[in-house]
Amino acid sequence: MTPRDDLHDRDLLRRIVARDRHALERLYRAYQPRLLQFLSRLCSQRDALDEAINDTFWTVWRKAEEFRGASRVSTWILGIAWRHALKALRRNGDIAVERLADTGASECQTADTLLNDERDQWLAQGMATLPLEQRATLELAYFVGHSCQEIADIMGCPINTVKARMFQARLKLRNLLPKLEGIENATALRGHQP
Template identity: 45%
Template sequence: MTPALTSGEPSDAELLLRISGSDHHALDTLYRRYVPRVSRFAQRMLSSPEAIEEVVNDVMYVVWRKAPTFSGSGQASTWIFGIAYRTCLKALGNRTTDEHLPLAEAEELIPGLLDSGMETLELNDWVARLFEQLPPEQRAVLELTYHQELKYSEIAEILGCPENTVKTRMFHARRKIRALMPDASGDEPARIEGTP
C-alpha cells in the first residue's frame, strides 16, 4: 500500500520527472518511499538476503536510468513494480530458496488453515514449501494482490499480460494451494516436495 503523502510532498510521478533530469535528491526521496515495498515484494519471490538486496539495488538503478521513459499515463508504482517483477524473474534463475506465503495470507486464501491441527512452526514450514511450488507468475500475483493491495488491472500492467491472465493465475494458485491443504477431517496435508 502506498504511504499517504503529506502536503507539499511531490508525487511519485513528479519525482520521476525530476529524476529524468538527473535530480539525485528526487531519487533519494523515491528510494526511501519504495525500497521497503520493493524489498517486501522481492522477499516473496526470492529468499536470499543477498539476492533481495541486489534486486532492490538493480530496480532503483533501472529507475534512475529509465526515468525519462516513464510516460506518466499510468501510476508510477505500477511502472516501478513492473521493473521489480522483471528483475526478480531474472534473479530466480539462481534461486536456492525458502520463499513463503505468510500464514495470514495463506489463511485468507484457505479458510480454516490455522485450525488444521498443525503446529505453528510446522505450518510455517509447510506453507513455505507450498509457496515454493507455485510458478513465479502465480507468486507474483499473490504478492501484488495481498501485500501490495493492487487491483488486477494494475497487476496486469506490471506483469505485461491481460487482466484475464492475472485472474487465471490467481485461480490456479488458489486451486493448487487448496489441493495441497489438509482436509476438514484432519487428514494429513498432501505431500509437499522437500518434506519428509
C-alpha cells in the same frame, strides 16, 4: 498508496528526469523496504535481492523520462523490480520456498504463537507448490494489495493471464483449506475463552 502519495512520487520522477539525485534518494528510501518485502517472498538470497533493488533504481534513474503516467508510479517501479528479480532468479536458480517453514518452535512460545507458526509453515509449504508466476500473482494481490489490471501491468502480461494464474493458484491452495480453517477456528475459540 493514496492518490496523494502518487502525486508526490510523480513530482520526484519529474525531478529525477532533471537529474536531481536528491529526488532519487527520496524515492529509493521510500520504496526500498517495500520492494525488499515483496521480493523476499520470491527469492531468499539477500545479495540477489539487494542487487535486484539496486538495478531497479538504476533503471529508474536512466529511464525516468519513459514513464508515461498511464499507471501509478508504484506500479511502474514494481514492474521494473519484477523484471530484475526474474533475471536474478534465473541467474541464481533460487526461489524462496522454505523461508517461513524454517521457523522452529522454542519452549518459551505461547500457544497462540505456536498456532501462528503452524499457519506460517502451512502457508510456506503451500506457496512452495506454486509456479513462480502464480506465487507472484498471489503476493501482489494479497501482500502488496494490487488490482488485477495493476498486476497485469507489473508482470507485463494480458489481464486474462493474471486471472488464469490466480484461478490456478486458488485451486491448488484450496486443498489446504481444512488446515487453515482448523487453525483459525482454534484461534477464535481461544479468543472467546474467559
